[in-house]
Amino acid sequence: MTVLALDIGGTKFAVARVAADGTFLDRAEHPVGQSPTATLRGLVADFAGPGLTGVGIGSAGPIDAAAGTVSPINIPRWRDFPLVATVRRFVPGVPVSLAGDAQCMALGEWWRGGRTSSSLLGIVVSTGVGGGLVIDGRPWTGRTGNAGHIGHVIVDPGGEPCVCGARGCLETIASGPGMVRWALAQGWTLAAGRPDARALTAAARGGARIPLAAFHRTAAALATAILNTAAVLDVRDVVIGGGVSAAGDLLLDPLRDTITERAGMPYLRDLRISATTLDRDAGLHGAAALALLAAGEPLREPS
Structure with missing residues (x-):
């Protein structure tokens, strides 16, 4: 076949x-x-x-x-x-x-990415933020096909407007452009080059205060959306993909730390947060x- x-x-x-x-x-x-x-x-x-x-x-x-x-x-x-x-x-x-596309990312990671649990939340953090779900070994797409679209979970009700028409969506904070926009508003400047997510990552790796704060802010917003989703659906594996995920531990370390700090129910304390293995x-x-x-x-x- x-x-x-x-x-x-x-x-x-x-x-x-x-x-x-x-x-x-x-x-x-x-x-x-x-x-x-x-x-x-x-x-x-x-x-x-x-x-x-x-x-x-x-x-x-x-x-x-x-x-x-x-x-x-x-x-x-x-x-x-x-x-x-x-x-x-x-x-x-x-x-x-x-x-x-994020639903397919989640399904692909569940099938071919070496995952062992029956359910998975996949998140794509890039120009936007998308997501997808596998529940009990099957893709869960919902009524319209958009289930798992975690980028439009509201994490800051008083936050900035989102392109979707709502306010304070995860995407406004955690997307690459959202991170860069916030960092620039806080006074981040570049001596040369374009202020994009790649430059922000390089500056954070160099220890620059504002870019590091942008990653911690993104990690906090992602943690809120992940914990809310996991509380409802009882998933264990959370896989992060997309261009921003290439930052690796700059994003994943504060994300794991924040989830550990905030998790209440026992079934939320053993969430496994990892980067895509299939890129x-x-x-x-x-x-x-x-x-x-x-x-x-x-x-x-x-x-």
């Missing part, structure tokens, strides 16, 4: 042909370009072939899984774009499944798992 996995991001599309055991047979990625639909068509055409039994798609959102549409914030041309129907036209007769491929593995599950294929243990 072979499936096609697609990872639709705001700046790049990735695709892989994947065997039933999760092995990548081929893999490629391409910038979105001026015509995202044409880019998508080209990638699918290059990788689809005889024997394909399903397609799984993880897409930046918001998504509407029931309608098969997506509206990625960073692809303005795609608003309520019929992604599932479009891909079906490229691969006639092949079933197509859709979930959010850029987690979403592709999760998209492949979507297609396999839709085909009634049990997810095999990695060999």
